[in-house]
Amino acid sequence: MKKIAVVMMAIVMVLGLALTACQPQTVVQTVEVEKTVVVEKAVEKTVVVEVEKPAEAAEAPKVAPGELRIALLLDGPINDQGWNQGAYDGLAAVKTKYLADVAYSESVARADMEAAFTDYAARGYNIIFAHGFEFSDAAEKVAAQFPDTIFVVTHGKAGLTGDNIATIQYEEEQIGFLLGILAGKMTKSNKVAAIGGYEIPPIAIPFKAFELGAKEVNPNVAVSISWIDSWTDIAKMKEAANAAIATGADVIFPVASGASPGGLYAAAEAGVWGIGYSGDQYIFAPDVTLSSGIVDTGLSIELVVDEIVNGTFKATDYWYGLKDNVVRLAPYHNTEDKIPQDVKDTVAEWTQKILSGEYEVPIKMEF
Amino acid sequence: MTKDKIPLLEMRDITKRFPGVLANDRINFRVHEGEIHSLLGENGAGKSTLMNILYGLVAPDSGKILIRGKEARIHSPLDAIDKGIGMVHQHFMLVDRLSVVENVVIGTRPPGYPVFRKETAVERVSRLIKEYGFEIDPLSPVHLLSVGQQQRVEIIKALYRGADLLILDEPTAVLTPSEVIELFRLLQNLRQAGHGIIFITHKLNETLEISDEITVIRQGRVVDTVLPQNIDRAGLASLMVGRNVLFDLPHPVFEREQRVILDIQDLKVVDDRKIETVKGVSIQVRNGEIFGVAGVDGNGQRELVEAMTGLRQCASGSIIIDGVEVTGKSPGEILAQGVAHIPEDRQVRGLVMGFRIDENLILHDFNKPPFTRRGFLQHKEIYRWASQRARDFDIRPPEPRLKAQQLSGGNQQKVVLARELAKQPRLIIAVQPTRGLDVGATEYVHRKLMEARSDNAAILLVSTELEEVLSLSDIVAVMYEGRIVGTMARDEIDIGKIGLLMGGGHVD
């Protein structure tokens, strides 16, 4: 069995050779690039000194606008038309706005999260966004080892430990409530169906708020909530929506990432109302989509970067909602003329109540 | 003989090297029309390689093949058939459910193509059958035919494809004595019709009886080409093996107390298809005695042996080994009764081919001292013991670290013997112990069995090689269709009678 050892060693060696063989050519190509990198690093060092001075007080690290190097970790592909794409769009916006140096990794596996954080931090990225609660533990661990790097986890576990780690939370109950008002007003049959991907808080919470909103304006409404246990199965979503329509529902509210269009297709075919979520989803069923509840994760990333640039960043949980425009109602689009003015007025009225703080949707995430 | 005529086949300076072995070394070989030419050699001598080259299965490194004086390039069996070469393999390649005619025509462009005009095919095949005297019903399904008849179907297949040179690979190995006579009659008809026949064999008597000319191959070279009238059995054997071979082992008679070691009473066994293939067999074997079971393959011998060794459930009856009932016991429990086994197919049942020789030698006792102590295998001890066994049993090369699959067939069988005979067994069950072995190795196995007999073991020998059963056994039984149809002691053996019993005939 010695020969196996020989074989494997040889492979490793040749791979190593291939590496060194690559270098001469690349050196020629990247001379200029490397220079700029060196400059950046020098600047970075001065930053480090600055931060270390007030180290006695627990304070978040600061990054100057010209030195932004931002990395984004995603749990899925950037073109998923939903959760991950939103964050990617935010990264692109920040890149344009601050001429930041950006990088991203798609579909990062659970086993690779720590490595990905560590590697980006070691490569000198000073802000690392991670998009999804499942990054929380790894981010917390790595953040402790890189005190000068800022870690931000969207939808992360609230209250992560560390002076350089923050989370972004969304007041999804606000938009759920407003959509509930819209649905409660528009239903004729007094039956409304919310269909979710999986029963997890980011969906269960807006659903609860949705029910609350609907009942607020229409005490007779019955909101049915069901789950299809998939983020991708459009056909299954469509089936669930058809079943709801068959029992009399005339407003369908599907929230299941990539599977959501199935619910809107079913609504369009049956001629009942649909409501979109996450992004502006009227494109899937332009004539029946009342509106969509937008959770603009991209904007939230931009807002946190702004805080960092302004020097106001804190290691905390950032809550974004209607007031920040991160959570908002999409335009009515083609249904503008089909929705009675009093319905629009009611929605606007409640939006105002929430914004002014007169009303607080009594549903909160618990940790 | 008309040696000046252009030969039907001439193979010139054929050389073929496999990694580590020169299989054919400048072999020259000719066959004329109307000639039965035997190709005689031990296993591994190179005759199979030579025939595979001729049939297009293996490409030679150098050398030429001439058919009727013209150089022929044969790259595949299709080329070979096209050149008029037909091969009858040892294992038939027939479709059981189809008729003789269908089996013959299959794979050729049928008469009436693209439709199949069956009447024309039947007519053509019937003509062939009549012409050469095959005596076979062209419309009978193949599975209803005897082994000998199936072999004839294979020959008809070759003739139908226009073969004028026939290669027969060990054709008598599967036949009863009377079927051999029938085959030889057919071969003579073919010879008269001008066909050339290559007859591959290691059976010396048959070679002498049927051949016009004999070419002997040893270690990849032609040793000699001889005429049968100029040589005898011993002469052929020494050409083949390269030394003198002892044919008739002494069969000493001992005066000693005998008791029944193996006692089988009215044993019935069913096979995998739930068909009863052993239909009430009773056998007693005593110590110091070889009990030979003769019979054509497939008459229940396999199931009988499997039942005795615990691999197959018995339907009814009992098996007692030295007073201990072992019916329905596991193979391990039966082995523990002092039973040794030389299984029919050493590569399937006898050896773990991927194991080394030493690992194979401890297959029964690996978990007992001295091979295992305190829960660990004692490799030094195993190696030492295996080296000793390899020397005692003349396993070549005597290196216990070689894998079984690196040994020749004869040496593989020696490993089995070395393991099985090592424990001084009370009962030895030997099934086809020399199948596929060459003359030298066969002689060795026979001598070892006779030694075990001298050492007072009871030996049950099951073999389809009648010669082997007759030369070794004290008592000969004939098995036919699941029954023992006749038993005779050594001094009352009548070959004619045995041949008749093997073929299912009745003897009064």
Next chain:
Amino acid sequence: MTENLQPTIPDQTPTGKTNKTFMSSLTNILLPLGAVLLAMLVGAIPIAIAGVSPLDAYRELMIGAFGSKFGISETIIKSAPLILAGLGFAFASRCGLFNIGGEGQIYIGALGTTLVGITVYGLSPWLAMPLAILVGGLFGSFWAAIPGVLKARFGISEVITTIMFNYIGINLVAYLIRGPLVEPPGYFPETAELAKSTWYPMLFGSRIHLGILVAVLFSILIYILLWHTPLGYQVRAVGMNAAAAEYAGIKVKRNMIIAMMISGALAGLAGTNEMLGIQHRLIEAFSPGFGFDAIAVSLLGQNHPLGIVLSGILFSGLRAGAGAMQRAVGIPDAIVRTLQGLVVLFVVASTMLPQFIARIRSFRQEK
């Protein structure tokens, strides 16, 4: 006639053997080597299409795998589960069984470890950690024993059942972490954190944890078990020739069940490794397919513990390097995965090549 198609080695000349061994070890070196290079050559095409210089990409891959402190430590961390699961696959293979259920066994093993980890708060690490390891192994063992028994008693193909048990195991874990085992108040689908006393300690002041030593230890143990104990002897005999083993009185069925149990225990320990070394709580999708990669690891390692350690390091290096490459040069995840798949495909195919060539040669050879 077929018997003689294979050349027999002449009785008296062991020299022929030496020659053959030399030749075969040479091809054993060159083949996988060529395979990796060929895979990289083919993989260069999509990388170039993505607008990245393949040479830059491969240089980053090598640095991320074997060429930096970070790369080496990532490679070592990721090699532990691959080695353990690879040993598991190999052990069943040695008994002639095809255990494709490594992935499921990993999850069930992790479940066992987690059950210990979330109950032994306050117990000394000297007791808690071994207990967590033991129970992880037992759970994996149990999960593989079921297909083993089905195979031995009823002749049901272990290939089918182990594949099915992957789904059952993975979904069972998914259910448990949402329901009975969810960390209160049940916001995220994950269990509570395991007691710190069960965690693998970190080594060399890096992220490398005890798991790699556990994996090496089990490689040695499995080597001893296979070649120095009667049990290993029986398992190998059954694997190479069950008919002969049965004839010799070895209990074939019992050995099959035992082999499956040991195989499953090793895969289970790969799950334990991820729990105690990386994740520290049971979550979904913590294994990015270690159970399947293990098959390739085992094949390339020729089912030998030493070979598996080395091929496990090679494959983990590729995995670590691929992640680093994605982060450094920013090529899409799909291309990274394509490259990984190509390497596995080419390397595994190369291990089959010698037999294939030999067969072609012996069958027909043009001059």
